[in-house]
Amino acid sequence: MNQLLPLIDRLVRAHSLSEEEYETLITERNEQAASLLRQEAVRLRKAVYGNAVFTRGLIELSNYCRNDCLYCGIRRSNAHADRYRLTPEEILACCREGYELGFRTFVLQGGEDAWFNDERLCGLLRQIKEQYPDCAITLSLGERSRESYQRLFDAGADRYLLRHETADKAHYEKLHPPELSFDNRMECLRNLREIGYQVGCGFMVGSPFQTPAALAKDLKFIETFRPEMCGIGPFIPQKDTPFGQHAGGSVELTCYLLSILRIIQPNLLLPATTALGTLDPQGREKGILSGANVVMPNLSPVSVRKKYQLYDNKICTGEESAQCRGCLAQRMDAIGYELVIDRGDPKSN
Numbered sequence: 001m002n003q004l005l006p007l008i009d010r011l012v013r014a015h016s017l018s019e020e021e022y023e024t025l026i027t028e029r030n031e032q033a034a035s036l037l038r039q040e041a042v043r044l045r046k047a048v049y050g051n052a053v054f055t056r057g058l059i060e061l062s063n064y065c066r067n068d069c070l071y072c073g074i075r076r077s078n079a080h081a082d083r084y085r086l087t088p089e090e091i092l093a094c095c096r097e098g099y100e101l102g103f104r105t106f107v108l109q110g111g112e113d114a115w116f117n118d119e120r121l122c123g124l125l126r127q128i129k130e131q132y133p134d135c136a137i138t139l140s141l142g143e144r145s146r147e148s149y150q151r152l153f154d155a156g157a158d159r160y161l162l163r164h165e166t167a168d169k170a171h172y173e174k175l176h177p178p179e180l181s182f183d184n185r186m187e188c189l190r191n192l193r194e195i196g197y198q199v200g201c202g203f204m205v206g207s208p209f210q211t212p213a214a215l216a217k218d219l220k221f222i223e224t225f226r227p228e229m230c231g232i233g234p235f236i237p238q239k240d241t242p243f244g245q246h247a248g249g250s251v252e253l254t255c256y257l258l259s260i261l262r263i264i265q266p267n268l269l270l271p272a273t274t275a276l277g278t279l280d281p282q283g284r285e286k287g288i289l290s291g292a293n294v295v296m297p298n299l300s301p302v303s304v305r306k307k308y309q310l311y312d313n314k315i316c317t318g319e320e321s322a323q324c325r326g327c328l329a330q331r332m333d334a335i336g337y338e339l340v341i342d343r344g345d346p347k348s349n
Protein backbone atom coordinates (compact mmCIF):
# COMPACT_ATOMS: atom_id res chain seq x y z
CA MET A 1 0.00 0.00 0.00
CA ASN A 2 1.41 3.34 -1.05
CA GLN A 3 0.81 5.82 1.80
CA LEU A 4 1.02 8.75 -0.59
CA LEU A 5 -2.01 7.81 -2.66
CA PRO A 6 -4.61 9.21 -0.23
CA LEU A 7 -2.60 12.45 0.03
CA ILE A 8 -2.44 12.78 -3.74
CA ASP A 9 -6.13 12.08 -3.97
CA ARG A 10 -6.86 14.90 -1.55
CA LEU A 11 -4.43 17.27 -3.29
CA VAL A 12 -6.23 16.69 -6.58
CA ARG A 13 -9.62 17.39 -5.03
CA ALA A 14 -8.73 20.29 -2.69
CA HIS A 15 -5.65 21.79 -4.46
CA SER A 16 -4.18 22.13 -0.99
CA LEU A 17 -2.35 20.13 1.68
CA SER A 18 -0.77 21.08 4.99
CA GLU A 19 2.91 21.95 5.08
CA GLU A 20 3.63 18.65 6.87
CA GLU A 21 1.77 16.75 4.15
CA TYR A 22 3.73 18.49 1.40
CA GLU A 23 6.89 17.48 3.21
CA THR A 24 5.76 13.85 3.35
CA LEU A 25 4.95 13.97 -0.35
CA ILE A 26 8.56 14.99 -0.94
CA THR A 27 10.43 12.75 1.52
CA GLU A 28 8.42 9.60 0.79
CA ARG A 29 8.22 10.07 -2.97
CA ASN A 30 8.33 6.99 -5.16
CA GLU A 31 7.80 6.19 -8.82
CA GLN A 32 4.14 5.25 -8.41
CA ALA A 33 3.39 8.59 -6.74
CA ALA A 34 5.38 10.51 -9.35
CA SER A 35 3.53 8.81 -12.15
CA LEU A 36 0.12 9.51 -10.63
CA LEU A 37 1.00 13.17 -9.97
CA ARG A 38 2.24 13.52 -13.55
CA GLN A 39 -0.94 12.05 -14.92
CA GLU A 40 -3.16 14.34 -12.84
CA ALA A 41 -1.01 17.39 -13.63
CA VAL A 42 -1.23 16.76 -17.36
CA ARG A 43 -4.97 16.20 -17.15
CA LEU A 44 -5.52 19.49 -15.29
CA ARG A 45 -3.19 21.45 -17.56
CA LYS A 46 -4.99 20.09 -20.65
CA ALA A 47 -8.34 21.10 -19.19
CA VAL A 48 -7.17 24.72 -18.88
CA TYR A 49 -4.67 25.17 -21.74
CA GLY A 50 -5.21 22.22 -24.13
CA ASN A 51 -1.94 21.16 -25.74
CA ALA A 52 -0.66 24.72 -26.14
CA VAL A 53 2.82 25.55 -24.92
CA PHE A 54 3.46 29.27 -24.56
CA THR A 55 6.76 30.76 -25.53
CA ARG A 56 8.57 33.82 -24.17
CA GLY A 57 11.56 35.42 -25.82
CA LEU A 58 14.24 35.96 -23.20
CA ILE A 59 16.49 38.99 -23.67
CA GLU A 60 19.38 39.17 -21.22
CA LEU A 61 19.97 42.92 -20.90
CA SER A 62 23.03 43.05 -18.71
CA ASN A 63 25.19 40.88 -16.49
CA TYR A 64 26.33 43.76 -14.31
CA CYS A 65 24.91 43.20 -10.84
CA ARG A 66 25.19 45.07 -7.58
CA ASN A 67 24.16 41.97 -5.63
CA ASP A 68 26.27 39.13 -4.38
CA CYS A 69 23.93 36.12 -4.21
CA LEU A 70 26.12 33.18 -3.29
CA TYR A 71 24.75 30.85 -5.99
CA CYS A 72 24.82 33.19 -8.96
CA GLY A 73 27.56 33.40 -11.59
CA ILE A 74 26.98 37.10 -12.27
CA ARG A 75 27.32 38.14 -8.60
CA ARG A 76 29.40 41.29 -8.18
CA SER A 77 32.33 39.47 -6.55
CA ASN A 78 32.86 37.20 -9.52
CA ALA A 79 35.91 38.79 -11.12
CA HIS A 80 35.85 36.14 -13.86
CA ALA A 81 32.51 37.30 -15.23
CA ASP A 82 33.03 39.10 -18.52
CA ARG A 83 30.60 42.00 -18.12
CA TYR A 84 28.35 43.37 -20.88
CA ARG A 85 25.31 45.57 -21.24
CA LEU A 86 23.04 45.71 -24.29
CA THR A 87 22.16 49.10 -25.73
CA PRO A 88 18.50 50.06 -26.17
CA GLU A 89 19.05 49.71 -29.94
CA GLU A 90 20.34 46.17 -29.50
CA ILE A 91 17.38 45.32 -27.28
CA LEU A 92 14.92 46.68 -29.83
CA ALA A 93 16.67 44.66 -32.53
CA CYS A 94 16.15 41.51 -30.41
CA CYS A 95 12.45 42.36 -30.13
CA ARG A 96 12.19 42.88 -33.88
CA GLU A 97 13.76 39.53 -34.60
CA GLY A 98 11.64 37.91 -31.91
CA TYR A 99 8.43 39.38 -33.25
CA GLU A 100 9.18 38.03 -36.71
CA LEU A 101 9.79 34.61 -35.17
CA GLY A 102 6.35 34.66 -33.55
CA PHE A 103 7.14 35.79 -30.01
CA ARG A 104 4.38 37.83 -28.36
CA THR A 105 6.04 38.10 -24.96
CA PHE A 106 9.46 39.58 -24.36
CA VAL A 107 11.17 38.92 -21.06
CA LEU A 108 13.78 41.52 -20.19
CA GLN A 109 16.05 39.95 -17.60
CA GLY A 110 19.29 41.04 -16.07
CA GLY A 111 21.43 41.63 -13.05
CA GLU A 112 20.63 44.64 -10.86
CA ASP A 113 22.47 47.11 -13.05
CA ALA A 114 22.13 50.77 -12.02
CA TRP A 115 22.56 51.89 -15.64
CA PHE A 116 19.02 50.64 -16.24
CA ASN A 117 17.42 53.35 -14.14
CA ASP A 118 13.73 54.15 -14.35
CA GLU A 119 14.17 56.81 -16.99
CA ARG A 120 16.08 54.58 -19.38
CA LEU A 121 13.85 51.58 -18.76
CA CYS A 122 10.64 53.57 -19.15
CA GLY A 123 11.88 54.98 -22.45
CA LEU A 124 12.68 51.49 -23.64
CA LEU A 125 9.34 50.08 -22.49
CA ARG A 126 7.41 52.83 -24.29
CA GLN A 127 9.30 52.16 -27.51
CA ILE A 128 8.67 48.43 -27.34
CA LYS A 129 4.96 48.96 -26.60
CA GLU A 130 4.64 51.47 -29.41
CA GLN A 131 6.23 49.15 -31.95
CA TYR A 132 4.61 45.93 -30.69
CA PRO A 133 1.31 46.85 -29.03
CA ASP A 134 0.13 43.25 -29.26
CA CYS A 135 3.02 41.97 -27.13
CA ALA A 136 3.34 41.51 -23.39
CA ILE A 137 6.47 42.69 -21.63
CA THR A 138 7.81 40.82 -18.65
CA LEU A 139 10.55 42.29 -16.49
CA SER A 140 12.96 40.27 -14.38
CA LEU A 141 15.35 42.86 -13.00
CA GLY A 142 15.40 42.08 -9.31
CA GLU A 143 14.47 44.21 -6.35
CA ARG A 144 13.42 47.83 -6.88
CA SER A 145 11.41 50.35 -4.90
CA ARG A 146 7.64 50.34 -5.06
CA GLU A 147 7.78 53.69 -6.88
CA SER A 148 10.11 52.27 -9.48
CA TYR A 149 7.88 49.22 -10.05
CA GLN A 150 4.95 51.61 -10.43
CA ARG A 151 6.75 53.75 -13.04
CA LEU A 152 7.76 50.70 -15.05
CA PHE A 153 4.19 49.42 -14.92
CA ASP A 154 2.86 52.79 -16.07
CA ALA A 155 5.36 52.76 -18.94
CA GLY A 156 3.97 49.44 -20.20
CA ALA A 157 5.43 46.48 -18.30
CA ASP A 158 2.75 43.82 -17.85
CA ARG A 159 4.45 41.13 -15.81
CA TYR A 160 7.30 40.79 -13.35
CA LEU A 161 9.32 37.71 -12.45
CA LEU A 162 11.00 37.79 -9.08
CA ARG A 163 11.76 34.37 -7.70
CA HIS A 164 11.38 34.32 -3.95
CA GLU A 165 14.29 31.76 -4.05
CA THR A 166 13.13 30.04 -0.83
CA ALA A 167 10.19 30.60 1.49
CA ASP A 168 12.29 29.69 4.53
CA LYS A 169 13.89 32.77 6.03
CA ALA A 170 16.85 30.96 7.64
CA HIS A 171 17.52 29.21 4.32
CA TYR A 172 17.26 32.52 2.47
CA GLU A 173 19.98 33.91 4.71
CA LYS A 174 22.31 31.05 3.82
CA LEU A 175 21.95 31.80 0.11
CA HIS A 176 22.38 35.56 0.28
CA PRO A 177 24.73 38.12 1.81
CA PRO A 178 23.44 40.02 4.88
CA GLU A 179 22.42 43.11 2.91
CA LEU A 180 19.73 41.13 1.08
CA SER A 181 16.69 40.33 3.15
CA PHE A 182 13.94 37.78 2.90
CA ASP A 183 11.44 40.33 4.15
CA ASN A 184 12.31 42.80 1.42
CA ARG A 185 12.04 40.11 -1.26
CA MET A 186 8.55 39.23 -0.04
CA GLU A 187 7.66 42.91 0.22
CA CYS A 188 8.68 43.38 -3.41
CA LEU A 189 6.38 40.53 -4.45
CA ARG A 190 3.47 42.05 -2.55
CA ASN A 191 4.13 45.48 -4.08
CA LEU A 192 4.22 44.04 -7.59
CA ARG A 193 0.93 42.28 -6.99
CA GLU A 194 -0.74 45.42 -5.59
CA ILE A 195 0.43 47.57 -8.49
CA GLY A 196 -1.32 45.21 -10.88
CA TYR A 197 1.45 43.19 -12.48
CA GLN A 198 0.99 39.55 -13.33
CA VAL A 199 3.54 38.23 -10.87
CA GLY A 200 5.93 35.31 -11.01
CA CYS A 201 7.77 33.89 -8.03
CA GLY A 202 9.83 30.70 -7.87
CA PHE A 203 12.78 28.87 -6.45
CA MET A 204 15.73 26.67 -7.27
CA VAL A 205 15.46 22.94 -6.62
CA GLY A 206 18.44 21.47 -4.79
CA SER A 207 20.00 24.75 -3.74
CA PRO A 208 22.62 24.37 -0.99
CA PHE A 209 21.12 23.73 2.49
CA GLN A 210 17.63 23.20 1.08
CA THR A 211 15.58 20.69 3.09
CA PRO A 212 12.28 18.97 2.28
CA ALA A 213 10.75 21.18 4.99
CA ALA A 214 11.94 24.29 3.12
CA LEU A 215 10.46 22.96 -0.13
CA ALA A 216 7.19 22.29 1.68
CA LYS A 217 7.20 25.96 2.71
CA ASP A 218 7.74 26.94 -0.92
CA LEU A 219 4.71 24.91 -1.95
CA LYS A 220 2.58 26.40 0.83
CA PHE A 221 3.73 29.90 -0.06
CA ILE A 222 2.76 29.41 -3.70
CA GLU A 223 -0.56 27.86 -2.71
CA THR A 224 -1.44 30.94 -0.64
CA PHE A 225 0.20 33.71 -2.72
CA ARG A 226 -1.29 32.36 -5.96
CA PRO A 227 1.16 33.91 -8.43
CA GLU A 228 0.28 34.01 -12.12
CA MET A 229 3.65 32.43 -12.94
CA CYS A 230 6.16 30.29 -11.12
CA GLY A 231 9.71 29.60 -12.28
CA ILE A 232 11.41 26.59 -10.82
CA GLY A 233 14.58 24.96 -12.05
CA PRO A 234 17.40 22.87 -10.65
CA PHE A 235 20.28 24.64 -8.93
CA ILE A 236 23.42 24.20 -11.04
CA PRO A 237 26.77 25.18 -9.53
CA GLN A 238 28.81 27.91 -11.17
CA LYS A 239 32.51 27.28 -10.56
CA ASP A 240 33.48 30.87 -9.67
CA THR A 241 30.91 31.22 -6.87
CA PRO A 242 31.09 30.16 -3.20
CA PHE A 243 28.75 27.26 -4.07
CA GLY A 244 30.86 26.12 -7.00
CA GLN A 245 31.65 22.79 -5.35
CA HIS A 246 28.13 22.02 -4.14
CA ALA A 247 26.00 19.31 -5.71
CA GLY A 248 23.35 20.44 -8.19
CA GLY A 249 19.60 19.80 -8.10
CA SER A 250 17.90 16.91 -9.87
CA VAL A 251 15.67 16.71 -12.90
CA GLU A 252 13.61 14.07 -11.13
CA LEU A 253 12.71 16.24 -8.10
CA THR A 254 12.17 19.34 -10.27
CA CYS A 255 9.65 17.45 -12.43
CA TYR A 256 7.96 16.00 -9.36
CA LEU A 257 7.50 19.52 -7.96
CA LEU A 258 6.24 20.81 -11.33
CA SER A 259 3.46 18.23 -11.17
CA ILE A 260 2.52 19.20 -7.62
CA LEU A 261 2.48 22.91 -8.52
CA ARG A 262 0.23 22.26 -11.50
CA ILE A 263 -2.22 20.41 -9.27
CA ILE A 264 -2.12 23.14 -6.59
CA GLN A 265 -2.94 25.76 -9.21
CA PRO A 266 -4.18 24.39 -12.56
CA ASN A 267 -3.94 27.71 -14.44
CA LEU A 268 -0.37 28.50 -13.31
CA LEU A 269 2.06 29.54 -16.04
CA LEU A 270 4.88 27.17 -15.36
CA PRO A 271 8.05 27.15 -17.47
CA ALA A 272 10.18 24.14 -18.30
CA THR A 273 13.40 26.07 -17.69
CA THR A 274 16.71 26.26 -19.50
CA ALA A 275 18.36 24.93 -16.33
CA LEU A 276 16.25 21.78 -16.70
CA GLY A 277 17.40 21.48 -20.31
CA THR A 278 21.00 22.01 -19.21
CA LEU A 279 21.00 19.04 -16.82
CA ASP A 280 19.29 16.67 -19.23
CA PRO A 281 19.02 16.91 -23.03
CA GLN A 282 15.37 15.87 -22.64
CA GLY A 283 14.84 18.00 -19.53
CA ARG A 284 12.43 20.52 -21.01
CA GLU A 285 10.33 17.77 -22.59
CA LYS A 286 10.24 16.01 -19.23
CA GLY A 287 9.14 19.28 -17.63
CA ILE A 288 6.26 19.71 -20.09
CA LEU A 289 5.23 16.08 -19.63
CA SER A 290 5.19 16.69 -15.86
CA GLY A 291 2.84 19.68 -16.10
CA ALA A 292 4.83 22.73 -17.29
CA ASN A 293 3.36 24.82 -20.13
CA VAL A 294 5.88 27.53 -20.98
CA VAL A 295 9.31 27.59 -22.63
CA MET A 296 11.61 30.60 -22.72
CA PRO A 297 14.07 30.42 -25.60
CA ASN A 298 16.89 32.90 -25.73
CA LEU A 299 16.63 35.98 -27.97
CA SER A 300 19.83 37.64 -26.74
CA PRO A 301 22.50 38.41 -29.33
CA VAL A 302 24.73 35.34 -29.73
CA SER A 303 27.77 37.51 -28.96
CA VAL A 304 26.72 37.94 -25.29
CA ARG A 305 24.99 34.66 -24.52
CA LYS A 306 27.97 32.89 -23.02
CA LYS A 307 28.52 35.86 -20.72
CA TYR A 308 25.11 35.60 -19.04
CA GLN A 309 26.40 32.65 -17.10
CA LEU A 310 24.29 32.23 -13.97
CA TYR A 311 25.48 28.60 -13.85
CA ASP A 312 27.93 26.42 -15.77
CA ASN A 313 27.29 24.64 -19.10
CA LYS A 314 24.16 26.61 -19.96
CA ILE A 315 22.65 25.35 -23.21
CA CYS A 316 21.71 27.25 -26.39
CA THR A 317 24.52 29.80 -26.05
CA GLY A 318 25.80 29.20 -29.59
CA GLU A 319 22.59 29.15 -31.62
CA GLU A 320 20.78 31.98 -33.36
CA SER A 321 17.34 32.89 -32.04
CA ALA A 322 15.63 31.36 -35.05
CA GLN A 323 17.41 28.07 -34.44
CA CYS A 324 16.30 28.05 -30.78
CA ARG A 325 12.72 28.77 -31.76
CA GLY A 326 12.74 26.06 -34.43
CA CYS A 327 14.42 23.54 -32.19
CA LEU A 328 11.88 24.04 -29.40
CA ALA A 329 8.89 23.97 -31.77
CA GLN A 330 10.15 20.63 -33.05
CA ARG A 331 10.78 19.27 -29.57
CA MET A 332 7.26 20.20 -28.47
CA ASP A 333 5.74 18.74 -31.62
CA ALA A 334 7.60 15.48 -31.00
CA ILE A 335 5.85 15.06 -27.64
CA GLY A 336 2.42 16.07 -28.93
CA TYR A 337 2.36 19.75 -27.91
CA GLU A 338 2.12 22.91 -29.96
CA LEU A 339 4.26 26.00 -29.52
CA VAL A 340 1.71 28.78 -30.06
CA ILE A 341 1.96 32.40 -31.17
CA ASP A 342 0.11 34.05 -28.30
CA ARG A 343 0.78 36.45 -25.45
CA GLY A 344 -0.06 33.50 -23.24
CA ASP A 345 -1.94 35.34 -20.51
CA PRO A 346 -3.21 33.24 -17.61
CA LYS A 347 -6.64 31.71 -18.14
CA SER A 348 -9.08 31.25 -15.32
CA ASN A 349 -9.21 27.75 -13.88
Ligand code: SAH
Binding pocket: 071, 072, 073, 109, 110, 111, 112, 140, 141, 142, 143, 161, 162, 163, 165, 203, 204, 233, 234, 235, 236, 237, 238, 275, 310, 311
Ligand atom coordinates in the same frame (compact mmCIF):
# COMPACT_ATOMS: atom_id res chain seq x y z
N1 SAH B 1 18.52 39.72 -11.01
C1 SAH B 1 17.22 39.17 -11.28
C2 SAH B 1 17.28 38.00 -12.23
C3 SAH B 1 18.02 36.87 -11.63
S1 SAH B 1 18.49 35.56 -12.68
C4 SAH B 1 16.55 38.80 -9.97
O1 SAH B 1 17.14 38.97 -8.92
O2 SAH B 1 15.40 38.38 -9.98
C5 SAH B 1 17.06 34.56 -12.59
C6 SAH B 1 17.09 33.38 -11.66
O3 SAH B 1 18.15 32.50 -11.98
C7 SAH B 1 17.33 33.66 -10.21
O4 SAH B 1 16.17 34.15 -9.60
C8 SAH B 1 17.78 32.31 -9.66
O5 SAH B 1 16.69 31.58 -9.11
C9 SAH B 1 18.29 31.61 -10.91
N2 SAH B 1 19.71 31.21 -10.73
C10 SAH B 1 20.75 32.00 -10.35
N3 SAH B 1 21.87 31.27 -10.20
C11 SAH B 1 21.53 29.98 -10.48
C12 SAH B 1 22.25 28.75 -10.46
N4 SAH B 1 23.54 28.69 -10.12
N5 SAH B 1 21.59 27.63 -10.80
C13 SAH B 1 20.29 27.68 -11.17
N6 SAH B 1 19.56 28.80 -11.17
C14 SAH B 1 20.17 29.95 -10.83
